[in-house]
Amino acid sequence: MFCNLGFMKRLRYQVWKFPPSWKSVLPLGVFDFHVEALLSKVRRNIQHFDDHPALHQFPAQRKQNQTFRALANELEALPEVVTPWETSDEDRIWWLVNSLVFDGAWDSVFCPECQNSWTFSDCAIEDWSVGEDLAAEGGRLLMCPRHHLLCRSREWNS
Numbered sequence: 001m002f003c004n005l006g007f008m009k010r011l012r013y014q015v016w017k018f019p020p021s022w023k024s025v026l027p028l029g030v031f032d033f034h035v036e037a038l039l040s041k042v043r044r045n046i047q048h049f050d051d052h053p054a055l056h057q058f059p060a061q062r063k064q065n066q067t068f069r070a071l072a073n074e075l076e077a078l079p080e081v082v083t084p085w086e087t088s089d090e091d092r093i094w095w096l097v098n099s100l101v102f103d104g105a106w107d108s109v110f111c112p113e114c115q116n117s118w119t120f121s122d123c124a125i126e127d128w129s130v131g132e133d134l135a136a137e138g139g140r141l142l143m144c145p146r147h148h149l150l151c152r153s154r155e156w157n158s
């Protein structure tokens with residue numbers, strides 16, 4: 001009997017307002033992410049590294065590539081269910097996961113503030129920015145229908 005084995009692979013993960021190594025991390029929404037969408041982002045990063053030999057001389061880039069390869073193996077090995085996600089490399093994951101949030105690559109998000117689960121179409125996206133001229137930064141916010149913050153991405157700085 002045919003069945004789509006990739007269909008139910010999901011990772012449950014609570015996103016943070018700031019990169020975890022910052023002192024003031026703040027837990028936000030708990031998302032059920034689509035593993036395939038995450039895996040394709042990770043594979044693109046690995047491919048980019050493989051395609052650019054000049055990157056191979058930088059220790060930070062080599063370390064990042066090792067992290068992505070380990071993550072790809074981990075994601076491929078996941079069972080076809082929703083798995084709570086434990087990761088030891090939260091800062092690198094933070095950037096990937098934030099982009100998944102705003103791509104809508106998840107089924108539902110649990111809002112700790114109002115104790116409800118919401119879908120992407122329930123939520124609103126807002127822009128944020130602080131500062132001005134050459135000392136400004138900004139990004140996007142995902143808000144639950146009751147206006148609680150579910151995810152905050154930092155996407156630019158001047």
Ligand SMILES: [Zn+2]
Pocket residue numbers: 111112113114115116144145146147148
């Ligand atoms: Zn809420």
